[in-house]
Amino acid sequence: MKLKASLTTAMTWFLVLLFFFPVFWMFLNAFKSEQDAATIPPKFVFTPTLEGFQLAWDRGMATYMANSLMASIGATLLILLLAVPGAYALSIRPIKKTQDTLFFFISTRFLPVAAVILPLYMIFKSLGVLDNIIALGFVYAAINLPIAIWMMRSFFLEVPKELVEAAQLDGAGLFKELTQVVLPLVLPGIAAAGLIVFIFSWNEYFLATLLTTSDAKTTPPFLASFVDGRGLFLGAISAAASLASLPVIIAGWVAQKQLVRGLAMGAVK
């Protein structure tokens, strides 16, 4: 029995590391000079350098990361504020309107960004909010709200009716019902949804490139600016991308801690 468990663990780790390899290679490249990053055969052993990170830092990466944080955290908080009650409302006894509303939400995601980006540019321009990080955050919230609602709703649907009814019989108001009874049970789902929404906002590229200039510029267009048509750039962009992924990795670590069995439904009786 123990052997089987150890073998499974070993296989799991092997597959995880294999899957992780390209990311590991990116982290490795971040410490290479441009010449080292483009050698034949690929170098596993080399003299590490911080020149890529230095370049990214000198180019103002801190400011761009700060902008990204503002837009992404802002969007995520706004989404949580709107989607938690919204998804809950859509998870109680369904009526035809529930289906229509759910479909409406997901349909807002059907319009490709490339089609709406120039109209959005014109709207932003006439409102005078080009290069405005708050406006960008609002747009990110709007884009990712449907995903959060659909995801969270499916977790709300899991909550046993009896628990809710018991709380209601105990005299709990809607707010208490939601925050003290239901929410603790669906925390893994909320964490997963929040993380996904944060990641999409953090990595969003198109809108950030066209709707910002300098004050509101976020990390993705900054990363793209390392692409050089006449010169190697793999080391520099690996360094910048590695730095850019740190906040999301931290967010991922925090979120995955919520995905722990033990918050099982049947635990409360």
Next chain:
Amino acid sequence: MLKRNRLAAISASVAVSALVLAGCSSSDDTATDAATTDAAAETTEEAATGEDVTITVATVNNGNMKDMESLAPIYEAENPGVSINFQVMEEGDLRSAVTADVASGAGQYDVVTIGAYEVPQWGANGWLTDLTPALAEGDYDVEDILPPVREALSVNGQQYAVPFYGESSILMYNKEVMDAAGITISNNPTWDEVATAAKAVNTDDMAGICLRGKPGWGDLFAPLTTVVQTFGGAWYDMDWNAQVNSPEFIEAVTFYKDLLDEAGQPDPVSYSFNECLTALQNGKVAMWYDASVAASMLEADGSPVQGKMGYAHAPVKETAESGWLWSWNLAVPVSTKNQDAAINFVKWATSKDYQQLVGTELGWSLVPPGARISTYSIPEYQEAAAAYAPITLDVMSSVNPVQPGVNPQPWVGIQYVAIPEFQDVGNQVAQLVADAIAGRGTVEEALNKGQEIAQVAGDAQK
């Protein structure tokens, strides 16, 4: 159901008002362009009297631009109250962002980096400030700018941008490999000569020649257009009839494809400048036809092939020269609110003094190439760039952007057609040709489809 209908009615009225709003804002801009320039002039007068000014420069991640960024503090020290804000973008994004900004009059950028392809079109559109009077002032010496480059940046005698980087195309070959095979490449080789040489040195481990294959008007079609033109073909004739499936065009593309098949690098569709550079430096290819700036990288300290390379003019067939012409240039959009300060910076960054500054502060091999003739007379530069400066000057002075091919053409430009549709047309045809290179369809099929696409754009010019 009723609620939905009500929602629809509200939406419809919002739509109408939104349309009106949107329509108004855009047409207002074109109508009040004149007013904006007057207003801009007023504000720049204020700026000149001492208010702090920030010049926002939209630019590409180009080596010379990176140097300019590092030297900007010197300019800021000499011009108190002015600060330069560099916004670096990827080339494709830069084009879209700057076009959207300039076309809609948003005025977020004071100085823009645009290519030789855009300058004449945007100048003709009235989007760029005419720099001719400003450049004639002082000791700027605008005549020092390489004549072909200047030619490509002017419309009706008015110059709309100044170059800070210029390039043409050359043939580069590993002399050691060639000598070992007993092959000599002349200074003005023909394509047949090059093909023979490439096939002779081609082995499993090292391809004979590296040629771009990445689909794109600026990737694959930069070298391919020069091949087409030296084979006697062209994109359009004088009456704007597309010539994409003419016998010469087909012959040229077939030649290019066959050369790749027989002596070219593997996975050509993924190769552009950087990939060929890496391959050549690592001994995976013996020859390379690409931008002249590559020579300075191959001869840089730390390059594995430093001192081993030979350089020649771009290979020809029926023309005397076939090198392309590209420059990255600084221009000032008319929508800027800081016109005087912007022009001042542009002049500084492309002046003779600036060249000296780069040489003394950063190193003589880093002086921007391909912009000014006098660069090539600076003794320190001649010494530092001895391996590649002469061929660059030679090639850049001998190309003719007015008629690069066998026949006259109704636009100025070598490896591109200076019409707005060309980005799209070039990309589409490049994708078709790339599929043919990959063996999915014949060259004729690809070019026949390309002919239709190009003809639509050609008709729009008539």
Next chain:
Amino acid sequence: MAQDQAVGVIKPPSMDKIEKRQAWKRRSILLPALIFAILMTQIPFLVTIGYSTFKWNLLKPDDFGFVGFDNYITVFTAGDLWPSIIATVLITTLAVVLSLLIGLFFAILLDRSFRGQALARTLLITPFLIMPAAASLIWKYSMFDTNIGVINWFVTSLGLPPIEWSTDYPLATVVIVLVWQFTPFMMLILLAGLQSQSKEVLEAASVDGAGAWRTFQWITLPHMRMYIEISVLLGTIILLQVFDPIAIMTKGTGGTKTLSYLLYERAFIGLNVGEAAAYGVIAVVLTIVVATLALRTMFKVFLDGGGK
């Protein structure tokens, strides 16, 4: 309503009214989200529809005017639409199915407690966290490249010729990168689903002597149905819009020109506002048709979902 009556409960009229009001109150907390969504999405959409009726190319400012349905006619007759629909369906289906299967596999592997499980899970999520453009660049240069790529280094050291990814296998190139990036997305949702299984039911099953496979088949899988549906639905919606691998590695050659890349070319390179808007509207209509069909026939999570 039907459920109450089925149980045979007869309610006094005032109770019914109170219940209705309570239900309405609980549903009304949806309003902020709904209003926000309508304002922020429908206005741009209507402007987009409006623009689609205009001839408007940013690069040709003088050539501007109302043209009604001309843009739509161009879209349907240009010959690019149908191949892009096929490419989209092909790439999206492959990417969704493969990342779902691999994601499920990983979710099961990680659904147990073992040494370093938190680290393993975080490592597995990272591909999804990397910016899509950066991920595509890493794969293009560090994995797929014929000279400096790790895969071809491995292949050539076995004596084989290098694999010409972008030229010979453009579809596989794009799908591999997409699957790599989206497997963690699927895994996250599926893992949350696996974690939410009732411990007691699982314990009861093992006490009853059900083996791992039977437990999986009869208890886990039905429970997971909704999570699988959610992952497929959301994954599809998002994958429909990706274009980074195509833009960076194949540029639409070899049958990889999806609708989103085609749109990107029209909007960003052609800068043709009118035509791009028309493409967008058509994309929305097509997606609504497909989504309606799919949701109303297959997706349990949309059809009944709950019943509180």
